[in-house]
Amino acid sequence: MDVKKPRALFLDRDGVINEEIGYLSRREEVRFVEGIFSLCRTARGLGYRIFVVTNQAGIGRGLYTEEAFQALMDWMLEEFAREGAAIDAVYHSPFHPEHGIGEYKREHEDRKPGIGMLRRAEAEFGVELAESVLVGDRCTDIAAANSAGLRQAFLMAGSENACEGNHLPVRSLGEVEEWLLQADV
Secondary structure: OOOOOOEEEOOOOOOOOOOOOOOOOOOOHOEEEOOOOHHHHHHHOOEEEEEEEOHHHHOOOOOOHHHHHHHHHHHHHHHHHHHOOOOOEEEEEEEOOOOHHHHOOOOOOOOOOOOOOHHHHHHHHHOHHOOOEEEOOOOHHHHHHHOOOOOEEEEOOOOOOOOOOOOOOEHHHHHHHHHHHHHHO
């Protein structure tokens, strides 16, 4: 008997979960993007596992620490749980090949457009990448989704509005939610 692997909803953080402000590091700066909790509740209801996959070059640049990032994410995860939209795991890449400091100044498979974070979710949670989707706001997000063979990538309007590769441009998270509902019929 075949056991169906779970699918995943991968979310970039800045520009998708929270409004992009540039190197977010404090909870008082967080403004959640409209529709993020509803999207995650719907995805959960449809059987998706939910993961945050985020480049965090601010750590590598020395603008904030790993500990500060983790404290902020712990708070954000509590907010999602309180909203009935629990997130399974957060993956981040603190590396930057040009602007990183010390050990952080290098390429790394986790840094999007690399697919390391997506592969980690696959390995650790057994998700089926070919049935999974990603919502991002940059071309590196789209490239990672395409390279990992995800079913669908969505590009949120805002940071970058024209990218190569297979993706659907969206203006709101409600459009992603509607796609998930229609794709599941």
